[in-house]
Amino acid sequence: MSEVIVITSGKGGVGKTTTTANVGTGLAMLNKKVVMIDTDIGLRNLDVVLGLENRIVYNLVDVVEGKCRLKQALIKHKKYPELCLLPSAQTRDKDAVSPEQMKALIDELKPEFDYILLDCPAGIEQGFKNAIAGADRALVVTTPEVSAIRDADRIVGLLEANEMTRIDLIINRIRMDMVKRGDMLKVEDVCDILSIPLLGVIPDDEQVVVSTNQGDPLVGGSSLAGQAYVNICHRLMGEDVPMMDLDAKKGVMGILRELFRRS
């Protein structure tokens, strides 16, 4: 049975694409068959974050317009054979695709994959409507900032209006040192305000930039963010994983402890 998950946020730049790349790769590492669809037509990014930008031949719009078969457009990741990407078109417009066409496309992918992840564009226009059309559940990504949370709340409202049954929250880029000083919203505050279930918290981590530079998601690595993404993947699969201790002081020790545990 395949699950269709849309990753959305409303506001841009909060980490939708990074989250899609890491959750997708993480699930593939756990031997799940995963396809990620970049639904941001005109501004594609997911291919770059995954390091697959040089392998694109056909894209989402080509498939929808019947210029190629679906299989031809899917890019298989060399490192993770269970992982596929359906890239977006860079030179087209958002309304090149309709919600009905997206639904049909997803239905065609369902028998082949365990998870179908949809990377949603920022905003609440056509691109958003396309991305949520065929999804069973949604992951709303936000950062602990007023603007991002406000947009996330609006997105939750729109998802509920579209009868999305499962909506979970991912809080990205939290800095525990700032939370301790009282200069950043606490995880509990964000959950309290948005009142949707929390799926995971990703600490602000330089390694995210490093991994994006390299085009290789950090999920599964030794960084705190990498660990946090692994936990999110397990929770998506229905496992009960306790929330990580992101305490800044224990950060370095935690990593060391993790290293020793592994060797």
Next chain:
Amino acid sequence: MRLMDFFRKKSSGEIAKDRLKLLLVSDRANCSPEMMEMIKNDIIQVISKYMDIDAQGLDIQITETESEGSNGVVPALFANIPIKDMKHRPQK
């Protein structure tokens, strides 16, 4: 000013939380400024039947309040209506 702030400053995280809570109440209520204006005018009409009010000074806004039932915090419409004169009582 800085020194004063130092002693009784709310942390910026707290300020963010307070601002967001208010912001989201009005966002969620989905009240357009036009609709608020219509509500305001209707309130003026109704209250004016019974007393003389200062229509210019009337202020309405959507915030939130602790529910007396078990719902916790709920949205609330607050109206601040300055009364000029109580003489206009209904003739009955």
